[in-house]
Amino acid sequence: MLSQLLFLVILGTASFFFVKRIGVIRRNILSGIDWDGSDRKLERWKTMARVALGQSKMTARPVAGIMHIIIYAGFVIINIEMLEIVIDGLFGTHRIFAFLGGFYNVLIASFEWLAAGVILACVVFFIRRNGMAIVRLTSKDLQGWPSLDANIILVAEVVLMFAFLSMNATDAIAQARGLPHYTAAGSFPVSSLLAPLYAGLSDAGIVGLERGMWWAHIVGVLSFLVYVPYSKHFHIILAFPNTYFSNLDAPAAMDNMEAVTKEVQLMMDPSADPFAAAPADAAPPKFGAKDAPDLTWKQLMEAYTCTECGRCTSECPANQTGKLLSPRKIMMSTRDRIEEIGVSREANGGEWKPDGKSLLGDWITEEELWACTSCQACVQACPINISPMGIILDMRRSLIMEDSKSPESITSMFNNIENNGAPWAFPAGDRGKWTNEV
Amino acid sequence: MAELTAAGQTPDVLFWVGCAGSFDDRAKRITKAIARILNASETSFAVLGQEESCTGDPAKRAGNEFLYQMQAAQNIATLNGYGIKRIITGCPHCFNVLKNEYPELGGNYEVLHHTQFIRELIENGKLRMADGAPFKGKRITFHDPCYLGRGNGEYLAPREVIQKLDAELLEMRRCKQNAMCCGAGGAQMFKEAEKGDTEVNHERTNEALENKPEVIATGCPFCNTMITDGVKNANKESEVEVKDIAELIAEAADLLDTPAP
Structure with a gap:
């Protein structure tokens, strides 16, 4: 009874902090500007099924892709076991699903194989991250917390899986010895390898260890639940909505800004009344993104979804040739900034007091923005359809249309288009000249 | 018009x-x-x-x-x-x-x-390649323009047209959706590149040159400029030509004498 109460308290506490944090992230994401993703629902579901559920873009890098799919499958499928653990914990039962008989044995056996696979994959990932000079996993974007975050999760997963397998191993021993409450159930192809480790223990020792591992596993999982939304590992949840709201248009297509269309129509329409343009109390439209809340909520969700895998950066032609731009850093900076704004808003009772800083300038420099070739390689590389390029181009819009800041040669290009209808200084009248040269 | x-x-x-x-x-x-x-x-x-x-x-x-x-x-x-x-x-x-x-x-x-x-x-039979086309058996590698390939999903048309030349079409290490940019897009064509270790077009051209092509085929005037510059940088102008697919077809179909509009 006491242990049931303790379990309820731990479960309740973990759920409370998880839900609270989700609320904060949700509010931070929704502080972005409007974006309409309510169209093409069927296509959106299909994209989510293919890219998030089906992991279709992961295997572009086979080693990381296959290892990731093992961990992903392990995570999803072993969660069925979590359901049993929660029910057992709340009602004081033991292996409540054991009545499923042969099917239960198959389930437990498959969990064990997956657990072994997860341990293997985490070890490989740990070695790749810390022991091999893989540029995207060791670059300066990841110095400090991001790198520690990744390692914490890998170690935690190995510990969790070890606890799970040890729990099964001691349970199997208890079953074999005919100890009370340990009805024969389950099939233990992997944990039986651990059995010799524990075979020498007394009956009380076996029961104590089995309970200990059970608690270690569930407390570990619940701690993970609280940790995840503070970590890059939040992608395990956000990957689904993020791919649902994927860009479904051609990757090269860029949106037409509605506010600008209205202004241009007014300018081109001789019968328009310039003084009737806008109601006096309307806020002047802001062009492009200078700070994180100027981005759309979809873009802010992308920032929270980013797993910092760095495939974007490793495919970026600017980054490959030593330029300052790293698309991954664009996403990480966006998340850091919207987090900071969220914390400051919290401290001011929900009110946002401008702090004199902005994403463009204090986190992301003009040099980074001007290095982009808009080639969409980052968009193609992202396993969950994030577009760092979208943020880069929206920030250029702010640089040009709000601050009129551009490299001199870009200013000349604008002037040429305005005056001659071409980016170079050739007279428009010469446009057809080539027809005479043939 | x-x-x-x-x-x-x-x-x-x-x-x-x-x-x-x-x-x-x-x-x-x-x-x-x-x-x-x-x-x-x-x-x-x-x-x-x-x-x-x-x-x-x-x-x-x-x-x-x-x-x-x-x-x-x-x-x-x-x-x-x-x-x-x-x-x-x-x-x-x-x-x-x-x-x-x-x-x-x-x-x-x-x-x-x-x-x-x-x-x-x-396909409609309106354009025919002359026999013994000048590109027969030649080593041609095609550089995908970002805004045609990755950006709009058209990888086949340029390749199918090149194949009509009876040439040997060589794919680069990174091609189609994984193709590397020439470095001109996003208004880069009209400005100096940002500070870095090397130039995007040099990197991409060197990749094309790995195939030892006789012709690097392009489908974009800006790619053409960038790759031509890359070939010069690698001192290979005498061995490798950079040509748009339209030029290859115009030569192969023996259209050189056809009058202009």
Whole structure:
């Protein structure tokens, strides 16, 4: 009874902090500007099924892709076991699903194989991250917390899986010895390898260890639940909505800004009344993104979804040739900034007091923005359809249309288009000249 | 176009030449090759000449949405005024803007990249390669333009057209959706590159040169400029030619004597 109460308290506490944090992230994401993703629902579901559920873009890098799919499958499928653990914990039962008989044995056996696979994959990932000079996993974007975050999760997963397998191993021993409450159930192809480790223990020792591992596993999982939304590992949840709201248009297509269309129509329409343009109390439209809340909520969700895998950066032609731009850093900076704004808003009772800083300038420099070739390689590389390029181009819009800041040669290009209808200084009248040269 | 309209005629297609194709000396040769192909296939076409203006792509990618939309409004008025339905262009950047970004602003056309149109001409039997084409057995590698390939999913048309040359088509290490950029897009063409270890076009050209090609084929005037510069940088101008697919076809189909429009 006491242990049931303790379990309820731990479960309740973990759920409370998880839900609270989700609320904060949700509010931070929704502080972005409007974006309409309510169209093409069927296509959106299909994209989510293919890219998030089906992991279709992961295997572009086979080693990381296959290892990731093992961990992903392990995570999803072993969660069925979590359901049993929660029910057992709340009602004081033991292996409540054991009545499923042969099917239960198959389930437990498959969990064990997956657990072994997860341990293997985490070890490989740990070695790749810390022991091999893989540029995207060791670059300066990841110095400090991001790198520690990744390692914490890998170690935690190995510990969790070890606890799970040890729990099964001691349970199997208890079953074999005919100890009370340990009805024969389950099939233990992997944990039986651990059995010799524990075979020498007394009956009380076996029961104590089995309970200990059970608690270690569930407390570990619940701690993970609280940790995840503070970590890059939040992608395990956000990957689904993020791919649902994927860009479904051609990757090269860029949106037409509605506010600008209205202004241009007014300018081109001789019968328009310039003084009737806008109601006096309307806020002047802001062009492009200078700070994180100027981005759309979809873009802010992308920032929270980013797993910092760095495939974007490793495919970026600017980054490959030593330029300052790293698309991954664009996403990480966006998340850091919207987090900071969220914390400051919290401290001011929900009110946002401008702090004199902005994403463009204090986190992301003009040099980074001007290095982009808009080639969409980052968009193609992202396993969950994030577009760092979208943020880069929206920030250029702010640089040009709000601050009129551009490299001199870009200013000349604008002037040429305005005056001659071409980016170079050739007279428009010469446009057809080539027809005479043939 | 104005002359045809005055004569009461409507061409089947409008050839959107683009700024590079109109003003850049190297790109003008591509324009002329496309024109020869159109003539040889007896395609009824017209160009806007002085009435064509920049689509606004470089302005938009550099952040100047106002300038882009001004250009768009002007071009759409011109195109709609002539009742244009079908457009072909030799520039993937113009192709992308005309195809994907003008419709929302009121410009709805069927837009084809020149390699798509050339493929159609060959399939319809309107364009035939001469026997013993000059590219038979030659090693040709094709550089995917970002705005045609990854950006608009067209990987096949340029390859199918090259295959009509009986040449040996060699794929680069990174091709199709994984192709590396030439370094010109996003208005980079009109500015100095940011500080780095090397240039994007040198990197990409060296990758193309790994295939030991005799010809590097392109489908974009800006890629052509960047790769040509990369070949010079690698001191390979005497061994490797950089040519647009339109030029390859114009030479192979023996169209050199066909008069210009």
